[in-house]
Amino acid sequence: MTLACGLVPLALVAVFTLRGDHTIYLSRPVATSHEPAQADCKGCHRTPWQPLVRLVSIDNQVRSVQDKDCQHCHWQSKSDHNRFAMTKGVPDCAVCHQEHRGLKRLTERADEFCIKCHAPFEKHPEFALHRAWSPDRQQTEINEIMFRHLLDIAEFGESASDSRGARWLDKTALRFNHKDHLKPLNAVWNEHSDSSSSPTTVQLECNDCHQPDATGSYMRSIVFEDHCMSCHPLRFSSKLSDQPLPHEKPEIVHGVLRDRLMDYVRQHPEEAIGSHVETPSRLPNKPSQPAPKEVWSWVEEELRLIESAVFQTVAGTGTLPKNNACQRCHITSGDASTNEKGSGFGFQIVSPNIPTRWLAHSRFDHGRHRDVACIECHHVERDAQPLECTSLESTSVADILMPKLEVCQNCHGTTRGLPTKRYGRKNCLECHQYHHVPESNAADAQSH
Amino acid sequence: MLIDKSHRVWMIITIVAFALSTFLYVGYSTAMPSGPSGGTWQGLGFGIAGSALMMFAGLLAGRKKLPRLPIGTARFWLKAHIWLGLLSVPLILFHAGFRWGGPLEQVLLFVFAVVIASGIAGVVFQQYLPRVMKESTNREAMFEQLPHVCAALRVTADEQVVATCGSLFPPADDSPREQESLREFYVANVRPFLAAKIDHRAPLLNASRAAAVFSQMQRAAPASSRGTLTRLASICDERRELARQARLHKWLHYWLFVHVPLSMSLLVLAIAHIVASVYY
Numbered sequence: 001m002t003l004a005c006g007l008v009p010l011a012l013v014a015v016f017t018l019r020g021d022h023t024i025y026l027s028r029p030v031a032t033s034h035e036p037a038q039a040d041c042k043g044c045h046r047t048p049w050q051p052l053v054r055l056v057s058i059d060n061q062v063r064s065v066q067d068k069d070c071q072h073c074h075w076q077s078k079s080d081h082n083r084f085a086m087t088k089g090v091p092d093c094a095v096c097h098q099e100h101r102g103l104k105r106l107t108e109r110a111d112e113f114c115i116k117c118h119a120p121f122e123k124h125p126e127f128a129l130h131r132a133w134s135p136d137r138q139q140t141e142i143n144e145i146m147f148r149h150l151l152d153i154a155e156f157g158e159s160a161s162d163s164r165g166a167r168w169l170d171k172t173a174l175r176f177n178h179k180d181h182l183k184p185l186n187a188v189w190n191e192h193s194d195s196s197s198s199p200t201t202v203q204l205e206c207n208d209c210h211q212p213d214a215t216g217s218y219m220r221s222i223v224f225e226d227h228c229m230s231c232h233p234l235r236f237s238s239k240l241s242d243q244p245l246p247h248e249k250p251e252i253v254h255g256v257l258r259d260r261l262m263d264y265v266r267q268h269p270e271e272a273i274g275s276h277v278e279t280p281s282r283l284p285n286k287p288s289q290p291a292p293k294e295v296w297s298w299v300e301e302e303l304r305l306i307e308s309a310v311f312q313t314v315a316g317t318g319t320l321p322k323n324n325a326c327q328r329c330h331i332t333s334g335d336a337s338t339n340e341k342g343s344g345f346g347f348q349i350v351s352p353n354i355p356t357r358w359l360a361h362s363r364f365d366h367g368r369h370r371d372v373a374c375i376e377c378h379h380v381e382r383d384a385q386p387l388e389c390t391s392l393e394s395t396s397v398a399d400i401l402m403p404k405l406e407v408c409q410n411c412h413g414t415t416r417g418l419p420t421k422r423y424g425r426k427n428c429l430e431c432h433q434y435h436h437v438p439e440s441n442a443a444d445a446q447s448h
Numbered sequence: 449m450l451i452d453k454s455h456r457v458w459m460i461i462t463i464v465a466f467a468l469s470t471f472l473y474v475g476y477s478t479a480m481p482s483g484p485s486g487g488t489w490q491g492l493g494f495g496i497a498g499s500a501l502m503m504f505a506g507l508l509a510g511r512k513k514l515p516r517l518p519i520g521t522a523r524f525w526l527k528a529h530i531w532l533g534l535l536s537v538p539l540i541l542f543h544a545g546f547r548w549g550g551p552l553e554q555v556l557l558f559v560f561a562v563v564i565a566s567g568i569a570g571v572v573f574q575q576y577l578p579r580v581m582k583e584s585t586n587r588e589a590m591f592e593q594l595p596h597v598c599a600a601l602r603v604t605a606d607e608q609v610v611a612t613c614g615s616l617f618p619p620a621d622d623s624p625r626e627q628e629s630l631r632e633f634y635v636a637n638v639r640p641f642l643a644a645k646i647d648h649r650a651p652l653l654n655a656s657r658a659a660a661v662f663s664q665m666q667r668a669a670p671a672s673s674r675g676t677l678t679r680l681a682s683i684c685d686e687r688r689e690l691a692r693q694a695r696l697h698k699w700l701h702y703w704l705f706v707h708v709p710l711s712m713s714l715l716v717l718a719i720a721h722i723v724a725s726v727y728y
Contacts, residue, residue, distance in 0.1 A: 005709035006716050013552075013720045025724040026550035027486070045728040052726050055492045063488065064728060098482055100550075118480040 001427060029365040043097070044069055063094045070094075107429070117392040121426040123415055126405050128380045129168045129358060130153060146361070154400065161396050169398040173331040173350040178394040178401075182206075206374040217309040221356060232324045236309045239264055239302070250326070250347045257306055261299045271298065311347045362431040377403040381400030449526050451575055458531040466538055469494070473542040486546035486725070491543050495725075496537030499718060506711055514616040530571060537564055546548040552724070556717045559710050574702050581696045585689045591697045594690055602642040606685050609634045612676040630673040633665055637681055642687050652684050653691065707715040 004183065010257045024040045030038045037043040046069045054062040070093045099105040119125065120382065128146045133156045153170045184203050209227040210219045222228070224247040234245035240260050245253055265271055312325045326332060331350040369377075378401040394401060408431075411425040424430070473494070477484040508529040511522065540560065548554050550632045569678050581588075589597045610616060613627040616635060619644075652658040662681040666674055 001705070002709045002712050009555075009713050009716045009720075013716070024550070025721075027553060027725075027728070028550055030545075041724075041728045048727050051487055051492060051728070054487075055489045055496075058489050060488050095481070101482075176593035310685075401612045 026100065028102045030099055030224065031106045032104045033106075046072075061092070063092055065094050065099070070097075111426075111428050119426070121409070121428070122125070122406060124409075126401070127359060128399055129402060130404050132156075132166070133168075135240070149360060153358070159396065159398050161398070168400055170355075170400050172352055172354050172397050174352045174354070174397050175327075175329050175331070176397040178399075180395070181209075206378075210374070217363070217365045218305050218357070219366065222354060228329075232329070234310075234324055236325075237302070237306050238325065240306075247309070250349065253310065254303075254307065256312075257303055258299060261302050261306075262295075265295055265298060311345075364431065379403070379406050397409055449525070449530070449571070449574055451571065454523075455527060455531070458527050462615070464529045469497075469539055469542060477545070484542070486543050486545060486549075489607060490505045491545065492726075494539050495543035495722075497535045498543055499722065500633065501532045501536035501539065502714070506715060509708070512530050530567070533564070533567060552717065552721055556714070556721055559714045559717060563707060563710045563714050566703050566710070570703045570707060573703060577598050577696050577700045578699065580684045581693060581700075582698075585690050585693050588689060588693055591694065595693055597690060598642060598687065601683050601687055602639065602672055604681055605634070605642055606637060608615050608683075610675050612673060624643065627670070627673055630665075630669055630676060634680065637661070638684060647692055648686075655688060656683075658684055 009393055013024070016022070021039050023039050025041065026038060029035075030301075033197075034044070044065045046063075047066060050062055050064040054064075072267060074093075099106065128150055133147050133150075150168065153171055155171050156166060156168050157299060158164075158166050159169055209222060212218070213220045224232075229244065229247070234247065235243075236245065237381075240257075243260060246256055248256070269303060310325055311327075326347075326349060330352070333348045333350060412426045412430065472490075473484070476488075476490040480488065486495060501643075505528075508525050511517075511519065511525045515522070540557075540645070544553070545559070548557065606616060609631060613631040613634075616631065616639075618631075619628075637650075637652060641650050646653060651661060658681070663675060665677055669677060
């Protein structure tokens with residue numbers, strides 16, 4: 001009987017092993033995506049005797065499944081974790097994506113692992129763009145790198161337009177006023193109307209300009225033609241009122257204006273005839289044509305007049321152009337009338353550099369937050385009461401309207417400060433993406 | 449083996465080793481980001497220690513086969529078997545991280561649990577049952593001799609009844625006989641009770657019920673049968689004690705039929721688990 005009790009399990013184990021079915025050796029079920037290969041341990045455990053090596057070397061960094069084994073199928077690598085230097089070492093794939101844990105997806109990572117090194121959400125540091133910074137103050141290595149990114153799109157200092165003290169200011173080189181744009185009944189020009197027709201009036205909402213991208217997660221970049229032109233058509237001349245100017249560099253606008261004026265004078269030669277010497281026509285029944293030299297003179301004169309409106313410089317005067325001149329919105333340098341080198345164009349637009357992402361090391365899905373009003377998160381502080389939701393009162397592009405950490409914690413955390421209770425998850429992976437996804441693998445990343 | 453003062457040293461060693469391993473486990477499990485696991489070097493260490501103790505406990509059977517070897521007395525080996533076998537339980541649980549694991553691990557843990565439980569039961573039985581046997585049975589016989597003793601009791605009882613009733617068989621004619629009730633009672637109730645194997649529902653197996661039956665027979669039987677009835681009652685008492693002795697003997701020894709074969713299964717499964725786990 002003892003012998004039988006020894007032979008029976010031996011036979012069962014031998015049958016499974018000789019059939020190549022190693023499922024009896026599974027310590028726990030594998031993730032759903034690995035189930036087709038779970039009968040063959042060698043699919044992942046390509047290097048044998050690693051547990052023995054781990055024991056002998058007394059080192060848990062010796063993995064039974066190494067990164068190169070994962071990369072037989074997966075493109076990600078541990079170098080994606082926080083491109084910045086890690087003082088504690090970058091974990092291997094198997095450290096975070098632990099198989100044989102009964103997880104359906106290996107990307108489901110309990111926060112208990114992350115918070116061994118990082119703070120839990122309740123103790124999450126304030127977002128960098130809301131923290132004080134000083135170039136004189138010694139920062140930790142991580143903070144210095146994070147602030148370095150922030151310094152590309154913002155600057156820390158005091159705004160001349162208010163008295164809120166030193167803070168991060170948006171470096172976008174534009175003149176823009178949310179309050180003016182969101183006030184009731186703004187004027188909108190129909191794109192097919194000319195300058196003589198009256199504009200219609202509309203009440204702008206946030207989503208008239210801020211529209212989600214194809215993924216629904218983030219907002220599309222602001223494009224003049226899509227978001228601004230209907231209210232700020234680039235028409236500066238009654239002669240060319242049916243053709244708005246392109247929203248381009250000054251030199252291109254200059255060239256387009258000249259071409260259109262040339263076309264105009266060909267269609268309306270009498271404009272150039274009135275003040276210049278008439279060239280007799282050689283053909284019967286044909287009107288006299290202005291001489292080429294006179295045409296050019298007329299065009300140059302008209303060009304000068306129009307460009308004095310388009311490229312008018314009022315910087316430093318404390319006023320803005322009343323029409324849709326470049327300086328109404330753009331920060332400029334130089335002067336259209338000056339030409340220091342004798343060629344080229346002196347009037348230059350400072351590139352706006354509107355940031356596309358503020359919190360670049362996190363991920364956010366606006367689509368999932370569609371039941372939250374914009375101003376609940378995007379607001380500007382007034383009188384140290386950040387949750388008054390006064391984004392409608394932002395008058396300066398320097399205002400960073402990104403929410404503070406406590407806004408997120410209202411739903412994704414324990415504070416629950418809002419009157420309507422929303423309960424969002426507070427897992428680290430809700431916001432933080434470990435692997436930085438190249439664009440070519442964006443579709444793959446969507447499955448994470 | 450009785451657990452007495454001579455086990456004190458073993459008990460202390462086991463308790464100290466358990467405390468030390470618990471301390472190490474708590475430190476290791478809290479330090480691991482993803483919790484304890486059998487695959488870490490600490491988990492493997494616990495597994496190896498637990499397996500080594502199990503293997504050592506299994507060597508007791510071999511030690512019994514080689515009594516002349518100078519490797520410690522049988523008592524020493526039995527004590528080591530008991531205490532080190534008990535110590536293997538927390539070590540294996542620490543190795544497993546208190547998880548069931550996969551199919552092989554689950555079977556292994558189940559078999560391990562049955563082996564340990566049967567072993568503990570065996571120690572408990574050996575601690576108390578011999579005293580119970582001694583106190584509850586006045587007449588004993590060697591367990592292997594019980595069938596012969598029962599046969600001898602039956603022969604004696606047959607002689608008593610034949611001497612009183614003339615025959616164990618019913619009379620050829622239908623004429624009523626004075627001792628017929630005694631003969632019928634003996635053939636139907638007493639004689640089967642004196643067999644080597646008793647039906648567990650037999651009324652004479654219970655002492656008080658047997659006394660009531662004999663008392664009733666004494667009142668109903670003629671005076672000439674009462675002496676025989678008294679002797680039959682005594683024989684039944686002796687048979688009852690032998691039955692009790694047999695039952696206690698089975699409790700005292702039959703747990704080994706669970707403990708030893710499953711230990712072999714445990715050994716085979718443990719080797720399979722060790723090889724697979726260390727290879728992959």
